[in-house]
Amino acid sequence: MTAPAVDPELPAPHHHADVSGGRLRPAVFGAMDGLVTNIALIAGVGGGGVGSRTLVLTGVAGLVAGAISMGLGEYTSVRSQNEQVKAEVAKERRELERHPEAEARELADSWVRRGLPRELADQVAQALRNNPREALRVHVQEEMGVDAEDHPSPWAAAILSFVFFSIGAVVPLLPYLLGLSNLWVALGVGGFGLFLAGVFVARFTQRRWWTSGLRQLVLGALAAAATYGIGTLIGVSAA
Template identity: 40%
Template structure:
């Protein structure tokens, strides 16, 4: 039976999109719910709340996607600059780069002779790949992917923001502030569980972290929203 080089699936391979997705969903849920709780405290009509929520969802998703794209693009530019520098050094100072790679393998536990043999073999196979991986720390999995991160961030923001908006339509108007707050806490708990499952992390610590910090952020932003909401009337 044929086996691939890596039969086991490593959950850390998901890091390049999981971070953006969790951050986007968390931000979408907290920021939208906080805004709506603050505005709802000012006794605004349900129709106005719905329009406010949709505006927050649209603007937030676009802002999150654009911000993530710019951030990861900057990281990608830095990685490209490092690769260009390595390529220049390999072209103009190959012996020094070979010695540098040898020393890297020596620090990882190989004796000088074996480290040199490994460095020579990997240099002959793909010198730039060897230096990118072992000197800079870049691999195909870890390289910045702006489009992936941007899309994951924007869509996950929408997924998070849609929950409190649905709440406006389904929850009783008389207790909307407390109902939205409770719904948001439930959403934060679900987000913590999902992110823990996807990342292979312990569920309870991950969920507690998301809920606690999410509630603190929601309380702070909803107080500000309530203050300005009331003051605007």
């Protein structure tokens, strides 16, 4: 069989990335947080003039504590959000069962306000009443802006946050773990990691790779400068 001819005037098929926040958000947020947290932590402790062994111990403790905190926080956050959405969906389901005409009219009114002709809006809203599952999905989408059936996994969010925070947090520790006891080398490696993370994010946001990388580098540098200054002041006063 020959393939069907393609009309050259029709637009080429295209696909969109998943922008619902599913797995990209906890992974990116975890990695960025791990990098910035441990870069700032190492800068602050290093500014206080502690030895390399203490600095590494502090960095490892920050990695473990931060990864656990991120994982638990993401799990609780996503699960709570899912439970709230399910409660609101159940409320909307009850309203559709008790007041179908009023709900159909409300849906049609929202479409009319957005420019749809009244007759067409009423026809579509009434047609949805014959398909309760689809009616619920459309009402939830229109009124709350969420999908009634597609919910992110709290376990996936927790695991991704834990793993990527750990990866980000270990980057500025690498020079010490490899035997290079130099704070500025560690901060430089951490800054390079931040720049690469920003470049990676640019693949999904369509921003210029270098502006995205520099943005993350500057934000991390500001955090490191603040904690380094505080660490230096405390170290001097303690001495």
